[in-house]
Amino acid sequence: MPTKKKLKPGRVEIADDENAIVVLYEIQTTETDDAGNVLKKERTPGTKRVRVKTLSAGSDVPSLALKVIESCKFLADSQVAAVEDALRALQRRELAGGVGAAPRADRDRDALRERYNSSFSGGNAGGNAGLSDDTPASVRNIDDYLEALYDELPEKVKSTAKLAQLSRRVENLEELLAHDSLLGALSRVLKEDGKRSVDLCTNIISVFFSLSNFSQFHPAISEHGMGAKALELVDLEVKRAELREKEHPDFGQVARKMAEGKVLSDQQTKMMAVVRKQDQLLYLCFYLLLNLAEDPAVEKKMKKKNIVVYLVKMLDRHNVELLILAVTFLKKLSIYKENKEKMAECLVVEKLAKFVPCRNEALLIQTLRLLYNLSFDPSLRDVMAKAGLVPTLVELIKVPPYQQVSLSVLYHLSMSDAHKTLFTYTDAVAMIKSMLVQDGDLREVPEVIALAVNLTQAPRIADVMCGDGGAEAITNAAIRNMDSLRFKVVRNLSQGEIAIKRRFKPFIGELVRLLRDESTSGELLVEVLGSLGNLTIPEFGFLDLVREHDLLGFLSHVIGAGAEDDIVLEAVIFAGTICDATTAPLVRLSGLCHDLFRLMSEKKEEDEMVLQIAYAFRRMLPHEDTRMCLLEETQAVLYLVDLLSDKNPAIRNTASECIDVVLDYADPETAERVRRLRFESFNQEWLETTLSEMGPESPMKLDGDRARLMRGDDDVFDDDDGDDGMMMDERRADSAAGWSRNVMWNGDPGVEGEESLDMYGDDMGQLSPDRGDDSPMAGAYVY
Template sequence: MADNGDEPVDPRPKMEESCKPNCVKQLLQYQACVERLEKDDTGAKHCTGQSFDYLACMDKCVALKLFAKLRPYSVAMDEEEEPGEKRYLKRRIRPGLIELVPDDSAIIVHYEVEASVLRPDGNTVVVEKKPSEKRIKVKGLTATSDITALASEIVSKCKVLTQSKTPQVEQLLHQLLQRRELGSGSRFDGGDKDMQELQKRRIAEEKYTDAQRRLIRSETERARMEDLDLYLEWLYEGMDEKIKASSMVCQLARRTENMEGLLAHTTLIGALARVLREDGRKSLDLCRNIISLFFAFSNFSQFHHVILEHQVGNMTMNIIDLEIQRTEARLQAEGPAALAVLPTPGTVPSEKEIRTMQLNRKQEKLLYISFYLLLNLAEDVNIEKKMKKRNIVVYLSKMLTRRSIELLILVTTFLKKLSIYQENKDVMAQEAVVDKLAVFVPCQTETLLICVLRLLLNLSFDAKLRDDVVRNGLIPKLVGLLRAPRLQNLVLGLLYHLSIEDKHKSVFTPTEAVSIVFDLLVENPDTLSTPELIALAVNLTANEKNAEAMCEGDGFEVIISRGIHMRDPLIFKLVRNFSQHEDIKPRFVPYLRDLVRLLRAPETSSDLMVEVMGTLGNLTNAASALEGLVQEFDLLRFLSNHIHPGVIEDDILLEVVIFTGTTCTEASAPGLVSSGLVQKICGLLLERREDDDMVLQVCYTFSRFMLYEATRSALMRNVQVVCYLVELLRERNKAVTKMADKVLDMIMAADPHAAPKIKRMKFESYNHAWLELVDEESMEEEEDDDEEEEERQLSPSSSSYAGRRHAFKRALVSSDGAAHHHPSLIRSSDEDEATTSDFSPVSATENFLSPWKDLNCPDDFLTSMQLQNVYWNDDIYSRDYSLMDDVIDYQDTHGYLM
């Protein structure tokens, strides 16, 4: 290039008259080149290497014509293209059928190359359509191959295929592997019978695929917006014309730039809706084409009103219901083969089976597009409610038995959206959705597996459906998916829900769940980034065997060291679970100092303090080891400062009460009294009497106080506490009642002088309802004493049952209104479980009457008995007076009279 001053020289000729002869000369040269190329393609490299820059100075029309004529030779052939294939100005590849080669380990991809050139007016025009196919050799396919990865590799390397074809290629690879396994023997036997069978199979498969090729070829006819009126006329003609018209309009609807033009043609839209309503039952192709058009509209929320105005949603529900009825009828007649969409490997399909498979493929495409349309319309909650009334959940549940991967993905996605509502979830439970989903865990298609896991995660919020998941044996399968990175969070969330209930925790023990969770905890130092992981670990370690499995080797040391070093409250929840199991408690002794130091550290957060103090509170076996640390770290003053109801958080307050009981020993008992902890905890019982958890733990701490003289004396001086402990015997919470009764028994054992009073209070507490009833009836029955006395005088040998019953009740209460009782037989909660279950009223009656069997005087009988040996049980005797009936029956049997 020559320099001409500082400005670069443009090598292209200017648009001047002097350039035209040169242009004409160059045109003549290229014309000769074209003629030479048409005769002999070997001159392509010579001609295509020349520049086309001279076209800039030509007339535009002439230049475009020449460019269109020479373009096939302007680009060198690609190495992967077939010989003789031309490269036009614009080339579009339309993929078609993908199938297996019948007698080889290869896949054939059918496609059509559509070539177009520029018109002189600048528009493109299709000048050639060439069907072609690409053969992909499958190598290295074995039973241990990763078919999903292999399918992705094939799709990525083949330019004709797109990522959406990966599931189809994966399915073909599975069929190829099955065909190899089934046909491995016949390949080497060389028998004529096997060769004939293989030939028949290939012919049958070719027949099956021919229809698919024709369908794809028919859809390649180009539709134009200018012909909408023509398509409208076809909708009023025969069925074939209606199908063709709907296909053309559907083809136009695939391009978003045509949407406004189609919607503007209201007559055409209305005619299509009418045809769908009237003739939709007659043809699957017609129905699918029209619904596909409205599906294209449903992708845009602003067009939903058009669909609703023409009642397309209602018609779609009717079509789905019809197709389901047809399928169920075929299933009853033909069995599971009625749902086949692909030939069974190793078999030769008949003509009827080929037609059934074609019908199923069409039906699944129709169902897919119909459900997708409804899913888009379900953006409006009101429309979704209408779908629910039309049994959309039932229809979707029935689709889970289908074999189309795309349809299954759509159905599970739709069900997941619906499952957030209680009524829809209940219908899914009735339709046994979990049982149907269990088939897909695991499955080869990752997208489908993710959708299934998401749906199961939503359903697992329901306790009954969690039981269904466990019943179907999904826990071991889900544990096996924990190592898959893309599935890990979903699986962790689902396993966490399943581990909430204690009855399911033991199901995890035989699996690798504990070891995998431990490995993941070690790999992920930030527990906040994976909350499902630490939550699952906490739930699992609540089970003793799971906790022991996690602590095997150096597992315990790794977890507790990390918790102390990282000051992580979530890790300490795990440590606190360890401290609940007796076999693991001894391993905490070397870490007591570190735990107490962490508890007293000023930077310790409230959440961490709760977990650390809860851990220390569980270590009852280490009470003696804590004695030195209590003094060294001044723990009693620390605990006393944290008992301030209304100021200190309730969680911390509860753990302080528990830890105080754990630290109570012979050496620390005086310090507990002098620090005021005993009095503060007594006051806490009276202030928090409505909090069952607090009351239960305070009673536990009282039981620890009763073990040592200093704290026992301080506690027993508080008479109000003893009275309230008696009142707790009426609580509905059995744990509180049992603990309160235990503390009262310890008080009676420690103070014999207070024992009678406490026994009387316990008796009145247990039998308060019966005593109130006796007092009320006694007042009424005193008025009838004279009449009953006359009745006894008239019939001294067989006194009335009512009279004797009344006399017995009168004897139950002393002159001051207090009932008598025997100290050794006073009811206690500890004796309830062991005594009341085996207690026999008749045997008990015989026992306490035996000393007075020889007495003949009824008055002496009642006076001697004094109700000393009566075992008062509110459940048995308080309301129906069963004891009195037994006494009277005994008297009648042995001849005693009252």
């Protein structure tokens, strides 16, 4: 019977445990008879691993993807994009700290374990301390070693050294655990004689440490209280070290000489031999605790016993392996607020600053990761800046293994305006500008664009980045790549002074064409609109572009079609930007003024939208056509008067500017009405009180619209035709009462004596008293 096999390619994933791509496929087997009728069909799933060499930041991913497809028959040519995505994921993982998708803490422990066998040159890292003979340990002699634990101290040291040798081989661990009394005897000896011999402690802790590398043995370790005992040993050794430093003031210099490989005297050599043994014991204790800290409950107990304090103290020592372990452990603990605060109390940043940079790559990368965790705290970011880390981290950007984490720390530092100026005196601006002008997908290195966006908010850095054709090069790259991320930088730069805005004048036409391109994504549309909205260049007119690209129709459609709020907000800003003396008649004919007024009604609870609409009105009011439209065809002025009592100071200021423009250009009758409305808004509470006392027959009347505004009528903002109606915002109506603080009440004229109560606010500018004592308005102040 003929059999046909067909390969059907499937998904492409990355391996969890190695630097490889996993190709999922399916073999479809079909059996047919001689006539071609299908007798049987089978589908057999399968996987194929394609190992990939180390991927650096400069690896050519597209070329590598083609090579992978050529070398693997289970991949189809149509899967190039999927392979590229997988390779980029591997690249990001590699740059983030190593191969394997295991959690960061697991990868850190694996890296420490790889260094373990070569730690502390001399071969004692495994716990052979005090062993004077070279006889290999044997599992057949475990009973003899156990019996020797009851002898004198030297014999105890030798027997524990043999047991430590055995524990270093994984196949011996089950044999050791098979002796029910062994772990109990070791913990007893450690408790009774631990203070008498560092070698004895090292050997016993080494046995439990070997067991701690496997989670299934953690209960046995905890049962014998070795976590608490390890912390007690750490406390003891830390106190011994502090006492030694008091007795030998020059100890720090001796330790540095040894670390630098310089020749020591015999006395200094003996002293450092003791220190080396102590470092070895501390290393094993902390490593044991790091393994046990896989359990959050156990880690919480360690925190209560001040393990953070002990770890920070380790940063003053000079053994590189111990330093790497301490920094790795601190990084694990730093994700909790309580631990981070304790680190800050112990001046951890100042201690870490000396390792940035350092010659040991593992120590440097772990230090940078710890600093990254700590940099989420604003107070610790201030400490990092004061410690001079900004220029050092900028230099580390140039080194691929440290680039990503260095950029991440710098991004956090750039969040503060006080720190941004520190970047001016480094190569950061030049390097970022170089990255921005090169073609490529910046989403692979989001830290670059995040840092660039933060820095370009500083005027001085924006000036530097725009210099030497920087503004033009970045804008060209953004347009060429249709990249919303680069446009975020362009948008920030275009907010600068008029001299910087003029640099973007040659690109306005191209930006408008990009704006009207149907292929422009929503994310890109926001940034392009934002960039155009910033380009208020006095000598540049938008008339030709408005006519050529029907910009007013486009903006009216965006504002009225219920687009996303981000797009609508930028469209509102751009509407104000394009309105000048030449375009104002077209703006009126387009109905854009009505659209903005209606939008203000719909978005009255959103301060940012209200603020930008008020700003657009501010741009339109100086021009006769748009001013007449707003004054005669809408109730915009009445609403602007109401905004004078808004809680948001930016909205109050913008509304006040709008009212000033109306008073400057309006006819006397309109200007008088606006002044009356503004007076009533400022003195609402006083007016209400006075009118109620004077009774309904009082000749004093409020403006009709303003009276309805005070009553909270729903139709305050209704036009004559009812098309542009707007319900009164209760929040804003209530806030209008807040302006009564700007009234100076001089007492009731009908009461003897004068009672003065000063209730005006500090932010209202200069008040001018109305001195007419015979007027029913006596006692009120007008703004």
